Amino acid sequence: xxxxxxxxxxxxxxxxxxxxxxxxxxxxxxxxxxxxxxxxxxxxxxxxxxxxxxxxxxxxxxxxxxxxxxxxxxxxxxxxxxxxxxxxxxxxxxxxxxxxxxxxxxxxxxxxxxxxxxxxxxxxxxxxxxxxxxxxxxxxxxxxxxxxxxxxxxxxxxxxxxxxxxxxxxxxxxxxxxxxxxxxxxxxxxxxxxxxxxxxxxxxxxxxxxxxxxxxxxxxxxxxxxxxxxxxxxxxxxxxxxxxxxxxxxxxxxxxxxxxxxxxxxxxxxxxxxxxxxxxxxxxxxxxxxxxxxxxxxxxxxxxxxxxxxxxxxxxxxxxxxxx
Amino acid sequence: xxxxxxxxxxxxxxxxxxxxxxxxxxxxxxxxxxxxxxxxxxxxxxxxxxxxxxxxxxxxxxxxxxxxxxxxxxxxxxxxxxxxxxxxxxxxxxxxxxxxxxxxxxxxxxxxxxxxxxxxxxxxxxxxxxxxxxxxxxxxxxxxxxxxxxxxxxxxxxxxxxxxxxxxxxxxxxxxxxxxxxxxxxxxxxxxxxxxxxxxxxxxxxxxxxxxxxxxxxxxxxxxxxxxxxxxxxxxxxxxxxxxxxxxxxxxx
Numbered sequence: 001x002x003x004x005x006x007x008x009x010x011x012x013x014x015x016x017x018x019x020x021x022x023x024x025x026x027x028x029x030x031x032x033x034x035x036x037x038x039x040x041x042x043x044x045x046x047x048x049x050x051x052x053x054x055x056x057x058x059x060x061x062x063x064x065x066x067x068x069x070x071x072x073x074x075x076x077x078x079x080x081x082x083x084x085x086x087x088x089x090x091x092x093x094x095x096x097x098x099x100x101x102x103x104x105x106x107x108x109x110x111x112x113x114x115x116x117x118x119x120x121x122x123x124x125x126x127x128x129x130x131x132x133x134x135x136x137x138x139x140x141x142x143x144x145x146x147x148x149x150x151x152x153x154x155x156x157x158x159x160x161x162x163x164x165x166x167x168x169x170x171x172x173x174x175x176x177x178x179x180x181x182x183x184x185x186x187x188x189x190x191x192x193x194x195x196x197x198x199x200x201x202x203x204x205x206x207x208x209x210x211x212x213x214x215x216x217x218x219x220x221x222x223x224x225x226x227x228x229x230x231x232x233x234x235x236x237x238x239x240x241x242x243x244x245x246x247x248x249x250x251x252x253x254x255x256x257x258x259x260x261x262x263x264x265x266x267x268x269x270x271x272x273x274x275x276x277x278x279x280x281x282x283x284x285x286x287x288x289x290x291x292x293x294x295x296x297x298x299x300x301x302x303x304x305x306x307x308x309x310x311x312x313x314x315x316x317x318x319x320x321x322x323x324x
Numbered sequence: 325x326x327x328x329x330x331x332x333x334x335x336x337x338x339x340x341x342x343x344x345x346x347x348x349x350x351x352x353x354x355x356x357x358x359x360x361x362x363x364x365x366x367x368x369x370x371x372x373x374x375x376x377x378x379x380x381x382x383x384x385x386x387x388x389x390x391x392x393x394x395x396x397x398x399x400x401x402x403x404x405x406x407x408x409x410x411x412x413x414x415x416x417x418x419x420x421x422x423x424x425x426x427x428x429x430x431x432x433x434x435x436x437x438x439x440x441x442x443x444x445x446x447x448x449x450x451x452x453x454x455x456x457x458x459x460x461x462x463x464x465x466x467x468x469x470x471x472x473x474x475x476x477x478x479x480x481x482x483x484x485x486x487x488x489x490x491x492x493x494x495x496x497x498x499x500x501x502x503x504x505x506x507x508x509x510x511x512x513x514x515x516x517x518x519x520x521x522x523x524x525x526x527x528x529x530x531x532x533x534x535x536x537x538x539x540x541x542x543x544x545x546x547x548x549x550x551x552x553x554x555x556x557x558x559x560x561x562x563x564x565x566x567x568x569x570x571x572x573x574x575x576x577x
Contacts, residue, residue, distance in 0.1 A: 006442055007442055177440060180439055180440050180442060181436060181439050181440060183439075184434075184436075184438075184439035184446070184450070185425050185426075185428055185429070185432045185434070185439075185449070185450060185453050186429070186432065186434070186435055186436050186439050187439060188418070188422055188425050188426035188429070189426065189429055191415065191417060191418055191422070191426065192415050192418075192426040194417070195415035195416050195417050195418065196413050196414075196415060196416070198377070198397075198409075198413060199409065199413040199414070199415065200398075200415075200426070201396065201397035201398045201401070202375055202397050202398075202401060202406070202407050202409075202490075203398075203401060203406070203426060203427040203429065203489065203490070203492075203493055204398050204401030204402050204427070204429055204430040204493050205398055205426065205427075205429050206396075206398045207398070213436075259417070
């Protein structure tokens with residue numbers, strides 16, 4: 001469906017996000033809040049899917065790239081923004097500056113991805129996972145010690161620029177870029193790297209290069225997602241981008257089915273709604289209150305059940321030959 | 325005769341084991357050479373040396389005029405060396421068509437930017453690549469499986485698909501590692517015919533490692549025999565058949 005007319009899909013999705021942006025003020029704030037988190041999680045999960053799913057490298061550092069993007073973008077709008085334009089500047093210019101801040105966040109995150117990825121992508125499987133895990137910890141320690149960026153307390157009072165238009169326009173772009181790239185003769189290189197590195201190399205595929213490209217592009221979109229996140233929660237701290245955040249994104253990719261973009265999008269939606277649903281269920285009557293009390297426990301039990309029943313991913317309907 | 329690939333006194337040691345010892349081997353342009361020997365003679369190791377998976381401990385390998393020292397496998401593929409694997413290594417999650425498509429990386433005219441823009445360049449490029457792939461698949465009668473998963477093919481078809489995939493890199497030298505393994509007699513005859521055919525059609529050299537003597541003797545112009553990593557004989561099929569050293573290596577004395 002997407003592949004037949006990718007550019008039409010993109011235009012339709014962009015048009016839908018413009019409409020969402022226009023009518024945001026008439027929507028229920030709780031609904032907007034959940035939708036925003038869904039959109040940001042789609043960007044994170046689909047970009048991690050390029051690294052962990054399509055290319056088959058196991059990264060546990062996605063929240064680290066998100067942190068880099070979030071801090072960069074927030075620094076641009078909070079510190080540099082007021083110098084560049086007066087408070088009375090028309091909305092169009094602040095929007096443009098926000099876009100620049102998001103892009104800067106993405107670019108700094110992508111550069112970080114290149115610096116981390118180039119040496120560590122020689123490692124495979126578990127070893128790469130450990131290195132990216134270490135990277136996530138280092139990022140968190142680094143931001144905790146940069147006093148101008150708030151240290152351990154983080155940044156407060158980030159302007160509320162994120163709205164449904166930005167979130168869904170960027171989600172649509174992320175899906176488009178990654179899907180269009182992977183579904184091409186060029187993109188078969190990612191899948192070949194995933195399937196069999198020795199055979200891929202023998203066919204002239206520079207697997208190291210494909211791994212680095214996947215890492216850099218994945219980090220770029222994670223950085224942009226971080227920028228959206230910061231201008232949505234209005235406060236960021238190093239703790240918000242720790243290991244558990246990375247794991248949340250990895251879980252979305254696994255539940256959706258590694259390398260299956262549609263599945264990963266659905267999983268990002270489902271796993272964002274699940275805690276909300278459990279919360280709502282607990283609110284129906286006092287006798288159900290335990291449900292909202294034990295949300296983390298129920299969430300974990302559901303995940304275990306899911307992996308036992310559908311290890312290939314909840315939304316993976318192809319006959320899975322990837323499982324060996 | 326023009327020499328395409330040249331191994332001069334090539335040795336490789338793994339710890340205390342000398343897997344290949346002072347091997348000299350030449351393959352000429354458009355020549356079909358067989359490499360045989362008992363199990364563990366070092367045939368696959370020679371393949372891995374030629375394709376850059378291993379680096380020789382001593383000696384020199386050159387391809388055309390170029391020395392191949394310290395080149396990574398993907399760079400050797402770019403120079404024109406392609407191979408199949410003894411233990412089939414197809415891309416398991418891809419279709420038959422995509423397995424071959426992945427191997428056209430070196431020769432596509434459209435890249436990442438065209439893939440993102442999805443304009444005329446992209447469509448034309450994909451069309452050209454697609455036509456080339458189908459042509460190759462048709463030679464090996466695999467076109468009807470184009471959308472099947474590569475793993476769902478029969479064993480013989482998987483071996484043939486590996487050859488198609490290697491040909492898609494447009495090699496000058498094709499290394500076939502036991503292509504007839506697991507095939508029945510009629511499949512073997514068909515395979516011999518195909519190897520001859522692609523050698524002539526694409527004007528390539530072929531180095532064939534094979535256990536099946538009927539196949540090796542049937543199509544090779546020249547045969548090199550390895551035993552315990554040492555070359556014990558070299559010559560035309562008839563000479564090899566009559567060579568007492570070869571008979572001893574295979575049957576013992």
